[in-house]
Amino acid sequence: MNYESSVTADSPEYVTSDLSGAERENAPARGRGVLIAGIVLGIALIAAIAFYFMSAGEPVPEGGDDAGQAPAITVISPGSGSIEGEISATGTLAARRAMPVGVAGEGGRVVSVPVDAGQWVNAGQVLAVIDRSVQNQQAASASAQVQVAQADARLAQANLDRALQLVDRGFISKADVDRLTATRDAAVARVKVAQAQAGELRARNARLNVVAPSAGLVLERNVEPGQVVGAGAGTLFLIAKGGEMEMLARVGEADLARMSTGITAEVVPVGTDKVYTGQIWQLSPTIDPQNRQGTARISLPYAEGLRPGGFATATIKSGTVVAPLLPESAVLSDDEGSYVYIADKDNKVVRRAVQTGPVTANGVVITKGLTGSERIVQRAGGFLNPGQTIRPVKAGS
Known part of the structure; x- marks a missing residue:
C-alpha cells in the first residue's frame, strides 16, 4: 500500500527540513546562550534596582571611594550659639496665702x-x-x-x-x-x-x-x-487671700541651683492647653534627702482655670547659655556618664565624654566636652565601637 504524507509550511518537519546539517546541530546551543544572557540581564537589573533604593537620597560621603566598605554614618557639626535655658517641672497648684x-x-x-x-x-x-x-x-x-x-x-x-x-x-x-x-x-x-x-x-x-x-x-x-x-469646730471656711495662687514645682537640686526669684515661668494645668505666666517668688531652702528635690514656688494671679489641688507642668526660664546643641539621638549614656561619638581626621570613631545641660525642644545643651566644630555622629551611635572606620556623611549635604 502506498501512503502519502502531507507536510505543510507550519509543521516542524517543514521547518527543519530547510535547515542545513550544521545549522541543525548549532540550534540548541544558540537557544541556551540566549537563555543565559536573559538570566544575567535580569540579575543585573535586580541588582541595579536594589542599589538605587539603598542609595537613593544618600549624599556623597567624605573621602570619596577611599572609604571602601565602611558604613556611611551621618555626622553633624552644630557649632555654638546662644540658647535660652529651660527647666521643665511638675507640681501641684495651691493658694499662695x-x-x-x-x-x-x-x-x-x-x-x-x-x-x-x-x-x-x-x-x-x-x-x-x-x-x-x-x-x-x-x-x-x-x-x-x-x-x-x-x-x-x-x-x-x-x-x-x-x-x-x-x-x-x-x-x-x-x-x-x-x-x-x-x-x-x-x-x-x-x-x-x-x-x-x-x-x-x-x-x-x-x-x-x-x-x-x-x-x-x-x-x-x-x-x-x-x-x-464652737471653738473646737475646726475650719469652717478656707479663703485664698486676694485670690492669689501658686504652683509648688518640684525640681532637682541641680536645677534649683540655676534658679533665682523673679524669673518667669509658664504653667499649664493638666487637662487644658492654656498657659498661665507667673514668677518664682520663693525657692526651697532645703532639699528632700529622699528624692534630692526642692520646691520652687511660682506665684500666679487669679484665674478661673487655676484650681488648688490640681496638677500642672511648668516651663521655667533658666537664663541664656552659649553652648553646642545636639539632638537627643546623638547623646548616649552608660555607667561612666554621658558621651558622644566623633569621627576623627582618619574617619575613625572616637568616644568623647560630655556634660549635658538643659533639655530644650530643639535638643540637648552640651555644657562641657565639645566646641561644636567636631564631626559628631547624629544617630546609630549604639551600633558603633571606638576605633571603627566609618564613612562620615554630613547631614543635609
Missing part, C-alpha cells in the same frame, strides 16, 4: 450662711450668722446695770454738793464731807465697771458671727445652717 477661718467667739447654732465656695468676699464680710438670742438679753441687762450705776453716781454727786455748801456754816463736819466724797467716787467707779461689762458682752456678741479676715476667694465651705459650732 490660704486663710482658714473658724469660730472666734463662744459659738452657737448657725442661723444662715450667706456665702458659698467660689465667691469673692471683702474684709469683715459676714460668712456665717450665729444665733444670739440669749446673748442679746444679757447685753440688755448689762446696759440696764450701767444706767443704775449712773443714777447712783448722780445721787452721790448731789449729796456731796449739798454737803459742801453746809460745811462752811458748821452744819456738816469735815468727816461727813469725806464720807460723801468716797461714796461719790465709788458710784463713779461702779459706772465704769458696768460699762466695761456691757462692752464685753457687746464684743462677744460681735464675735459670734464668722467674718472674713481679708478680701479673697472662698475655696471651701464646711458649715451649714442649723449646725452647732
Whole structure:
C-alpha cells in the first residue's frame, strides 16, 4: 500500500527540513546562550534596582571611594550659639496665702450662711450668722446695770454738793464731807465697771458671727445652717487671700541651683492647653534627702482655670547659655556618664565624654566636652565601637 504524507509550511518537519546539517546541530546551543544572557540581564537589573533604593537620597560621603566598605554614618557639626535655658517641672497648684477661718467667739447654732465656695468676699464680710438670742438679753441687762450705776453716781454727786455748801456754816463736819466724797467716787467707779461689762458682752456678741479676715476667694465651705459650732469646730471656711495662687514645682537640686526669684515661668494645668505666666517668688531652702528635690514656688494671679489641688507642668526660664546643641539621638549614656561619638581626621570613631545641660525642644545643651566644630555622629551611635572606620556623611549635604 502506498501512503502519502502531507507536510505543510507550519509543521516542524517543514521547518527543519530547510535547515542545513550544521545549522541543525548549532540550534540548541544558540537557544541556551540566549537563555543565559536573559538570566544575567535580569540579575543585573535586580541588582541595579536594589542599589538605587539603598542609595537613593544618600549624599556623597567624605573621602570619596577611599572609604571602601565602611558604613556611611551621618555626622553633624552644630557649632555654638546662644540658647535660652529651660527647666521643665511638675507640681501641684495651691493658694499662695490660704486663710482658714473658724469660730472666734463662744459659738452657737448657725442661723444662715450667706456665702458659698467660689465667691469673692471683702474684709469683715459676714460668712456665717450665729444665733444670739440669749446673748442679746444679757447685753440688755448689762446696759440696764450701767444706767443704775449712773443714777447712783448722780445721787452721790448731789449729796456731796449739798454737803459742801453746809460745811462752811458748821452744819456738816469735815468727816461727813469725806464720807460723801468716797461714796461719790465709788458710784463713779461702779459706772465704769458696768460699762466695761456691757462692752464685753457687746464684743462677744460681735464675735459670734464668722467674718472674713481679708478680701479673697472662698475655696471651701464646711458649715451649714442649723449646725452647732464652737471653738473646737475646726475650719469652717478656707479663703485664698486676694485670690492669689501658686504652683509648688518640684525640681532637682541641680536645677534649683540655676534658679533665682523673679524669673518667669509658664504653667499649664493638666487637662487644658492654656498657659498661665507667673514668677518664682520663693525657692526651697532645703532639699528632700529622699528624692534630692526642692520646691520652687511660682506665684500666679487669679484665674478661673487655676484650681488648688490640681496638677500642672511648668516651663521655667533658666537664663541664656552659649553652648553646642545636639539632638537627643546623638547623646548616649552608660555607667561612666554621658558621651558622644566623633569621627576623627582618619574617619575613625572616637568616644568623647560630655556634660549635658538643659533639655530644650530643639535638643540637648552640651555644657562641657565639645566646641561644636567636631564631626559628631547624629544617630546609630549604639551600633558603633571606638576605633571603627566609618564613612562620615554630613547631614543635609
